[in-house]
Amino acid sequence: MQKLHLSQVLSQKLSPQQIQFIKLLQVPTAELESRVEEELEINPALEEGKEEDSSESEDNDYEDTFEDEAGFEDKDVNIDDYLSDDYSGYKMQGDGNYSPDEDDREIPISGGASLHEQxxxxxxxxxxxxxxxxxxxxxxGSIENDGYIRRDLEAIINDLAFSQNIETDLDEVEEILRKIQNFxxxxxxxxxxxxxxxxQLERKEHPDDPVVQNSIKIIVDCFDEFTKKHYTKIQKKLDLNDDDIKDxxxxxxxxxxxxxxxSDGLIKTQYIIPDFILTNVNGKFEISLNSKNAPELRVSRSYSEMFDAYDKSDKKDKKLKDTVTFVKQxxxxxxxxxxxxxxxxxxLLKTMQAILDYQEEFFIDGEETKLKPMILKDIADKIEMDISTVSRVANSKSIQTEVxxxxxxxxxxxxxxxxxxEDVSNKEVKSVLQAMVDGESKKRPLSDDKLVKILNDKGYNxxxxxxxxxxxxxxxPVARLRKEL
Incomplete structure (x- = not known):
């Protein structure tokens, strides 16, 4: 049996202004310009240019109101109802700990014919x-971005029958496939x-070259051994000497x-536009925002005057009321x-300053081993903001330094x-690990067990x-796949 009852609940919801701020915060510099242009197009009351002095007091009063509303970082507000960001990897380790939903924005610059068009x-x-x-x-059309046809040819034959009304067989399709493989x-x-x-081997300029012939034999007869780098087995099977197999x-x-x-058969060029610029002035670090982060915007004076005129006029006219409401919005x-x-x-500046204070030793010379362990909560506590706010600042943003x-x-x-x-950053451990692998003998690469022992001997638990x-x-790769002849 269903019953109706009244209950009093105290909840906190984000205002549209707070949501707008959240979305703007996570936008990188490269996209902010287009976001501003979009807003300029849809809102005639917004103009480019410096704010005029006469409106400063009014705008400052409004800004105080906005800051009261948008100061949501200090409040216990659940924003999951508004945005779908996933902050499960809140520690921001930079090692694949991010959610796939996070935006790793890039700026594709180049153009040209795609692979399929070619x-x-x-x-x-x-x-x-x-x-x-x-x-x-x-x-x-069945060729994937990396250049392979992984779809079964029988399935392609069925597609031809249904979509193109072409009855064909495996021999005919394979014959045309071989022609395409010569492209x-x-x-x-x-x-x-x-x-x-x-x-690729069969298309070599000198197909009769012994090195080409040996390479073809390895791929045809010993492909499994080759992928596992079992070179000794290949030598015995094909009767090759050390120089033959090495070549x-x-x-x-x-x-x-x-x-x-x-991807997509196009060459992508990604240019990084830094959001922050760090300069060292007489031994003191100074942070500045990229100029694109500070667009000069103002409220249209003509719209403000229009609103004042309408607001003082007779409000009984319905059309005039609608006009006043539109202009005010x-x-x-x-x-x-x-x-x-x-x-x-x-x-942005507040968060970046906190990161600089935390990692100042690194910024002096860019030495990775000087990075301190740091998670989002460290910065959030320092600037007294929510972890999700810090995450939005850190995601898709970069800083230009002297190093x-x-x-x-x-x-x-x-x-x-x-x-x-003491605690050291895992980046320091990775740097040491990379140096160990780079310096190992490729004839006898270090196994994970040996790497652990060396790291433990160096003091890393x-x-x-x-x-x-x-x-x-x-x-x-694992030691076996790092082995070279």
Whole structure:
């Protein structure tokens, strides 16, 4: 039986202005300009230019109101209802601990013909009838971004029958596939890595060269042993001496395992636009925001005068009432946006200053071993803001220093205990681990157990599973796959 009852609940909800500030805070410099342009287009009460002195008192009064509303960082407010960001990796370690939902924004600059367009152009140079061209187009359309056709040819044959009304068989499709495999780049349209490498070897300028022939034998007859670097087994199986196998392996490892190249077949160039600029003035660090972070915006004087005129007139007219309401909404939205931008600037500088104070030793010479263990909570406590606010500042933002440009999440890491009882950044341990691998004998690379022992001898209390995790994050393969002849 259902009953109705009344209950009194005290809850706190974010205002639209607070939500606007949250969204602006996480936008990187590269996107802020387009966000401002978008707001200028949709709100005629917002203009570019410095604020006029006559309106300063009014705007300052409004700013105080906004700051009261937008000062949500100090309050226990759940913003999950408004934004879908995931802060499960709140420690910001910079080692893959972020949620995939977080925005790693990039700026694709380049253009040009895609891989599929280039292949279609090459298909046009073949003397094919209309039916064969349609089959060729279907095959090219099945090529993935890295250059492989992983879809079963039988499935492609079914697609041709249903979508193109073309009845074909495996022999005809494979014949056209072989023609496509002769296109550039070499290795394109292969169905697996073995076929990809074989196509490239068979297209070598001197196919009768003994090194090419030995390389082909290895790929055809000993591919499994090759992928596991069991070179001794290959030597015995193919009766090769040390020089023969060394030359052949060197040739194979120079081939391209991903002939399709980058995603979508386009070359992407990413330019980093730093959000902060750090300068050393007579031994003292000074932080400044990129000028794009401080757009000059003002409320339109003509709209303000229009509102004053309408507001003093007769309110009985419904059309006039609607006009007054519209103008007031636009003026309010313009002021909210300007104040949200100012609030963004203050929060960015406050957070970056706290990071600088925490990691000042690193900023002096950029030595990675001088990075201190630091998590989001450390900075959040220091600036008395919520962890989610710090995360939004750190995500997709970077700083230009005299020792290079660094993403802000680079400075966050967990601590590893040492024999002396101190905590050091896991980045220091990774740096030491990388140096050990770089300096090892590639004929007898160090196993994870040996790496653990050496690190423990150096004073780092670290477990084998942690070494394996750091090695994977540094994209260092296991010892067996680091072995060289």
């Amino acid at each position: 292949l279609i152009t090459q298909l046009g140079f073949l003397k094919l009838n209309e039916r064969q061209k349609l089959i060729g187009r279907q095959l090219i 550039d780049p070499a290795g394109i349209a292969a169905r697996n890595l073995q076929e990809c490498l074989l196509i 052949a392996v060197n040739m194979i490892t120079r081939l391209n395992p991903k002939p399709g190249g980058t 636009k003026l309010d939205a313009a002021r909210w946006f300007i104040d949200a931008i100012k609030q963004r600037q203050q929060t 290079g440009i660094f993403p802000l999440k680079y400075f966050f890491s967990e601590g590893i205990a040492t024999d002396s009882g 670290i477990a084998r599973r942690t070494v394996a995790k750091y090695r994977e994050q540094l994209q260092i």
